Amino acid sequence: MANKNKYADLSREQLEDKLERLERVRYGLVWKDKPEDVADQCTQELPVLVEDKTKEIRSADDPPTHFIIEGDNYHALYTLNFTHQKKIDVIYIDPPYNTGNKSWKYNNNYVDKEDTYRHSKWLSFMNKRLRLCKTLLKNTGIIICAIDDYEFAGLKLLFDQIFGEQNRLGTLTVVHNPGGRQDEKFFPTAHEYMLVYAKNNTKAEIGTLNLSKDKISQYKDADIYGRYKLRGYRRSGANSRKEDRPNLFYPIYISKNYGVLTAQYKEGYITLLPIDDKGIERCWRWNAETFEEEKEKYIEIKNINGEINLYVKERENENTGEKTKLFGINLNMRLLAVPQN
Incomplete structure (x- = not known):
């Protein structure tokens, strides 16, 4: 039986503190924050970049347009916030994966699988650096982070917490070993991930690929x-029913010779509603106003075995490119943050 008097000996201040903590509880990621020497050091001392001309790369005619910072990543990010805050377009990071194989140090000590605070240390490490990255990004900026299964779940929640779940643009599956790791007991791992977040998804843009020959x-x-291809004017799939988009459910009137079609009532015309062959009331792709404006250029009528259907013409010259899929990427790349010109 629970002890109903377990708070009886707490002071008013202690009870208020406990209540405040309970009010802060929400869905997300909670871990034991572990102090980090390099972050504490930056509160007392300012890291300074020193140019090493022996490593300079330039042509005889052109000045250098890029630079590489060699040193602790926290120092680098902290320093860049004095010179490039809100000026970075893209950040790609490839952090330690925290596999426990003593490849990563925290406070100058290797972190292995037996460390009780292994995940807490890693999340503390990432939390500080991701917050510095966020302040570097432009409002249109995007951050990409490579990771594998060891810390994927925690990192995704951490990104959601810092950048906002609504700014998650996608999770890419990166196939780096098609044969898989055959020494694994169950499923040979063949991939890693890239988490892609925007600072503000309403301002960010993602480029497209050139159309393949098959698409063309x-x-x-x-x-x-x-040139064009046809797509059904009646919607299907998710959010395609009348109750989902009632403003997209309306009759279209077609003349008997199919030469005229309109969303305005016409006596004696054929009436067409977005009802599928199972009798389900669907909806059209556009509202009535847009239909009237675009029908001449984009709508085509077909009568197949006595059944009239409308189609939208998707035009080749208006296709801006093919979106990148969220799977099947096979690459080996390392990118640096790209500052504005």
Whole structure:
């Protein structure tokens, strides 16, 4: 039976402190923060960058446009915040994976699998550096972090906490060993991950790939506006029912010779509603106003075996490129933060 009087001996201040802590409890990541010497040092001393001209790389005509900082990563990030705060476009980090094989030091001591605070030390290490990275990024900036299974779950929650879950752009699966690690007992690991976050997802942009030959070959039809492929004008899949988007459920009126179609009522015209072959009330892709504005250039009518269907023309010359998939990436790369010009 629980002890109902376990708080009886606490002072008012202690009870208020306990209540305040309970109010702060929320879904997320909690760990024992471990002090770090290098971070504490920066509160007393300022790290300074010293140029090493013996390692300078430049051509005879052009000045150097890039630089490499060699030293402790916390010192580097801390110093860059004096010179490049809110000026960085992209940050790629490849932190220690904390596998316990004594490849990573915390406070100058290797952290192995037997260390009780192994995960807490690693999260403390990452927390300090990610917060420095965030202040370096522009509002349009993006950060990419490589990681494997050892700390993936904790790191994802830490990123959500610092950058905001809404700013998670995706988790990429990176295939770096297609054959897998055959010495593993169960599933041979063939991949790692890249977590991709924006500082502000409403301002960030991701580039696209050039269309493949296979994609280009899909634009088989053409009209006065150029080549196109067809896509059903009636929506399907998630959020496609009438109750999901009631403003996208409306009748379209088609003349008997199919020469005229409109969202405005026409007596004697064929009435078409977005109802699928199972009788489910769906919705159209556009609202009625957009339909009227775009129908001439983008809508096509087909009568197949007596069934009338509408299609949207997706035009080749309006395709800005192919989005990168969140799986199947096979690469070996190391990127540096890229400052603005």
